[in-house]
Amino acid sequence: MWRDPPGGGYKTPIHVVAMLLLVAVLALTTVVSAEDASMGPVFVKEPPNRIDFSNGTGAVVECQARGNPQPDIIWVRSDGTAVGDVPGLRQVLPNGNLVFPPFRAEDYRQEVHAQVYSCLARSPAGSVHSRDVNVRAVVAQYFEVQVYDQFAIRGNAAIFKCQVPSFVADHVDVVGWIDSNGGSYVADAQSYGSIIKTEGMHARCALCPAL
Numbered sequence: 001m002w003r004d005p006p007g008g009g010y011k012t013p014i015h016v017v018a019m020l021l022l023v024a025v026l027a028l029t030t031v032v033s034a035e036d037a038s039m040g041p042v043f044v045k046e047p048p049n050r051i052d053f054s055n056g057t058g059a060v061v062e063c064q065a066r067g068n069p070q071p072d073i074i075w076v077r078s079d080g081t082a083v084g085d086v087p088g089l090r091q092v093l094p095n096g097n098l099v100f101p102p103f104r105a106e107d108y109r110q111e112v113h114a115q116v117y118s119c120l121a122r123s124p125a126g127s128v129h130s131r132d133v134n135v136r137a138v139v140a141q142y143f144e145v146q147v148y149d150q151f152a153i154r155g156n157a158a159i160f161k162c163q164v165p166s167f168v169a170d171h172v173d174v175v176g177w178i179d180s181n182g183g184s185y186v187a188d189a190q191s192y193g194s195i196i197k198t199e200g201m202h203a204r205c206a207l208c209p210a211l
């Protein structure tokens with residue numbers, strides 16, 4: 001928007017050229033600095049591979065990532081579909097945490113409580129998937145353990161095994177033994193829930209291996 005200078009001939013005024021140059025320089029600078037500063041998502045807290053919890057406690061699975069721009073966190077199933085809230089059973093918090101509140105036995109839902117999830121951090125600068133997170137909830141229930149009589153030749157060892165019902169065996173650690181005289185025996189990481197009782201009241205005992 002300028003008038004031809006008096007005297008006719010068309011000339012581009014110098015200040016217009018300068019402005020165009022300035023705009024070009026600014027545009028270049030912006031592009032370069034945006035590239036410099038942008039960073040694809042990186043996990044700050046990647047969730048673990050296994051989450052086992054009971055209906056009485058619930059669980060919080062943390063996932064945090066950083067990057068520039070700050071990535072969004074969403075949770076997906078193994079087929080890649082996004083996970084949403086299920087009232088009272090599952091919540092995806094704005095901070096990226098996946099929350100399983102305590103629930104009543106009758107509210108157990110396999111597609112929520114026995115599911116493979118993964119955390120996805122994404123931004124315009126890229127996206128990154130966490131490892132698979134195998135979530136497994138159990139409903140607390142009553143169980144009893146048993147020990148069967150064992151017979152051994154005098155002087156030899158007898159091995160007693162703590163029989164844990166199979167429906168809870170995955171979640172039970174044997175942490176100790178008590179004998180009929182009230183003696184108690186704890187932990188020996190190798191014995192897998194067995195107790196070795198030699199003649200008399202001497203006994204050794206054990207921990208089941210952890211899950």
Ligand SMILES: *[C@@H]1O[C@H](CO)[C@@H](O)[C@H](O)[C@H]1NC(C)=O
Nearest residue numbers: 055056102103104105139140
């Ligand atoms: C978990 O399940 C057990 C067994 O049904 C029940 O007694 C308990 O109240 C439940 N916990 C919660 C928080 O509902």
